[in-house]
Amino acid sequence: xxxxxxxxxxxxxxxxxxxxxxxxxxxxxxxxxxxxxxxxxxxxxxxxxxxxxxxxxxxxxxxxxxxxxxxxxxxxxxxxxxxxxxxxxxxxxxxxxxxxxxxxxxxxxxxxxxxxxxxxxxxxxxxxxxxxxxxxxxxxxxxxxxxxxxxxxxxxxxxxxxxxxxxxxxxxxxxxxxxxxxxxxxxxxxxxxxxxxxxxxxxxxxxxxxxxxxxxxxxxxxxxxxxxxxxxxxxxxxxxxxxxxxxxxxxxxxxxxxxxxxxxxxxxxxxxxxxxxxxxxxxxxxxxxxxxxxxxxxxxxxxxxxxxxxxxxxxxxxxxxxxxxxxxxxxxxxxxxxx
Numbered sequence: 001x002x003x004x005x006x007x008x009x010x011x012x013x014x015x016x017x018x019x020x021x022x023x024x025x026x027x028x029x030x031x032x033x034x035x036x037x038x039x040x041x042x043x044x045x046x047x048x049x050x051x052x053x054x055x056x057x058x059x060x061x062x063x064x065x066x067x068x069x070x071x072x073x074x075x076x077x078x079x080x081x082x083x084x085x086x087x088x089x090x091x092x093x094x095x096x097x098x099x100x101x102x103x104x105x106x107x108x109x110x111x112x113x114x115x116x117x118x119x120x121x122x123x124x125x126x127x128x129x130x131x132x133x134x135x136x137x138x139x140x141x142x143x144x145x146x147x148x149x150x151x152x153x154x155x156x157x158x159x160x161x162x163x164x165x166x167x168x169x170x171x172x173x174x175x176x177x178x179x180x181x182x183x184x185x186x187x188x189x190x191x192x193x194x195x196x197x198x199x200x201x202x203x204x205x206x207x208x209x210x211x212x213x214x215x216x217x218x219x220x221x222x223x224x225x226x227x228x229x230x231x232x233x234x235x236x237x238x239x240x241x242x243x244x245x246x247x248x249x250x251x252x253x254x255x256x257x258x259x260x261x262x263x264x265x266x267x268x269x270x271x272x273x274x275x276x277x278x279x280x281x282x283x284x285x286x287x288x289x290x291x292x293x294x295x296x297x298x299x300x301x302x303x304x305x306x307x308x309x310x311x312x313x314x315x316x317x318x319x320x321x322x323x324x325x326x327x328x329x330x331x332x333x334x335x336x337x338x339x
Contacts, residue, residue: 040265057101062113127158134159152196170217203233207255223270236281268297
């Protein structure tokens with residue numbers, strides 16, 4: 001009788017590496033699918049309980065009118081997407097949304113503003129939002145565009161746990177996505193966030209017309225940062241009519257589901273201790289596809305019916321998914337507010 005001996009994967013169980021080469025990451029993408037998912041699932045179990053999935057909720061606290069030309073974004077002032085620009089929300093409204101998110105099972109609350117960069121005049125109001133959310137016992141996260149070193153320190157002092165600043169794609173494909181901000185600009189903001197003592201939330205978007213090498217290059221860039229992202233969102237492009245990349249994907253079709261799972265699995269292997277989040281695009285993912293992603297190492301999702309300006313599964317849908325897959329929400333690591 002023939003027996004199959006699985007390939008040796010002991011190198012995958014070592015401590016997280018920062019010396020990955022791009023050919024090594026490309027080789028992971030090229031592994032047989034079943035072996036790749038098995039390896040990713042094994043590494044996932046080394047660092048996490050595979051039955052636990054973190055629930056985060058994202059609120060757009062300032063919508064539209066962004067001065068960046070990101071080709072996927074409905075909020076860019078460069079494109080006519082029918083989205084009306086709005087001012088920064090009042091703190092009381094944000095805190096009410098955070099309380100509702102916590103009541104719905106979220107353990108992290110993320111606040112997003114459609115800005116190119118944070119303005120100093122807005123920092124005090126944001127600090128009040130952050131400290132208020134923190135007092136509810138939720139982990140706090142914000143995505144506000146580019147930061148200076150001083151702004152990062154102020155946000156940290158207000159109680160911000162995580163700062164999201166995605167690389168979007170690999171450096172070679174980057175100018176096909178956005179030209180108003182350089183790759184170095186993004187890396188500089190991440191450096192300010194790390195230096196301030198905050199955790200980083202950094203990932204990218206797949207399905208924007210990039211090649212597999214570009215997806216490998218994105219994960220290579222993340223895996224060779226001085227510190228791996230603490231949260232690593234993997235977004236599937238949600239094509240928005242009126243945006244250049246949205247129009248392109250509407251014509252050519254979205255990323256293959258198995259290729260998306262491959263991306264999640266490679267993310268888990270090269271950044272083994274990161275929270276790998278299924279972010280944008282879950283609205284169109286089948287339960288079976290999401291199950292494969294969880295098996296391949298995803299352990300975080302956004303909940304709530306809207307993800308900034310794009311659709312997201314409703315809470316009852318996610319409740320059914322968790323029940324179907326025997327998943328349970330991950331407990332918050334934030335300090336609970338005093339009674």
